[in-house]
Amino acid sequence: MKQTDAWGASFLELIRRASTDLPVDVERRLRAMRRAEDPESRARWVFDTILENTALARAKSLPLCQDTGTPLFFLRTPRGTDHLHLEKAICSAVARATRKGWLRQNAIDSITGRAYADNLAPGLPSIHIEQAPVRQVEARLVLKGGGSENMGMQYSLPDDALDAGRDLEGVRRCILDALVRAQGRGCAPGLLGVCIGGDRSAGLLEAKRQFLRSLSDRSPDPALARLEARVSREAVELGIGPMGFGGRGTLMGVKIGSLARLPASFFVSVSYMCWSCRRQGFSARPDGTIARWFQP
Numbered sequence: 001m002k003q004t005d006a007w008g009a010s011f012l013e014l015i016r017r018a019s020t021d022l023p024v025d026v027e028r029r030l031r032a033m034r035r036a037e038d039p040e041s042r043a044r045w046v047f048d049t050i051l052e053n054t055a056l057a058r059a060k061s062l063p064l065c066q067d068t069g070t071p072l073f074f075l076r077t078p079r080g081t082d083h084l085h086l087e088k089a090i091c092s093a094v095a096r097a098t099r100k101g102w103l104r105q106n107a108i109d110s111i112t113g114r115a116y117a118d119n120l121a122p123g124l125p126s127i128h129i130e131q132a133p134v135r136q137v138e139a140r141l142v143l144k145g146g147g148s149e150n151m152g153m154q155y156s157l158p159d160d161a162l163d164a165g166r167d168l169e170g171v172r173r174c175i176l177d178a179l180v181r182a183q184g185r186g187c188a189p190g191l192l193g194v195c196i197g198g199d200r201s202a203g204l205l206e207a208k209r210q211f212l213r214s215l216s217d218r219s220p221d222p223a224l225a226r227l228e229a230r231v232s233r234e235a236v237e238l239g240i241g242p243m244g245f246g247g248r249g250t251l252m253g254v255k256i257g258s259l260a261r262l263p264a265s266f267f268v269s270v271s272y273m274c275w276s277c278r279r280q281g282f283s284a285r286p287d288g289t290i291a292r293w294f295q296p
Ligand code: SF4
Pocket: 065, 066, 067, 068, 069, 144, 145, 146, 147, 148, 149, 186, 187, 274, 275, 276
């Protein structure tokens, strides 16, 4: 990999697309949820506004939301790939995207309150690179809004207050509790990423990885697939609706994964993603030029 390669330009375009172009499956789900609302309801008006905003952002190449979120990069690379070079290219692209307005100056020093002009700060961007049995680098980007991040929860089972034990029924109670607590804040309709097990940090990261799944897919684990479907049905009955204005459209979906745990621990980590579920991906040739775009 040379400094003259195309990695920087490819990551810049990845950020632009993620920030301005809502994935097709997300938009399709929002349209279906709109149709399910009463035509005279505030819920229908919220969906109309969201969809109008989505079309404008795409047409004008402008961010879907004023909060462009935490950039979460997930890369899978073939053996022999220079990870440091990729990290450098990502950071350079983040700085350029901030100057161009596709990312807001979103990184704040937690002690002084000072904003970082280029979004390059301790812990930001969040980059996760792993070697994998792939022929080309696969890069995925999720932009995770701060309001939705605030609605995330982590439970340690058993939980007496929820009457939740260390089983899938206990997990179901945790997921529904997180949704009820949010009450539409975090910009519903949301998408929940859930991880059963792991330690606290691994659990929340795995919960966020669930956002890379298509809205229409099913968990390969039949028990988790049944739980995903059940929670999605039950969310409609909560009546919280988009932005908490009431209605059927509370939840776009729930994606559940699992990690091993220690005998002493049973964590259920729930990450909340807003309607502005921004994710894009590409695979690239060794020189960094794009081989294929995909919406993970
Ligand atoms: S939670 Fe999402 S939609 Fe709401 S302000 Fe933040 S980024 Fe925007």
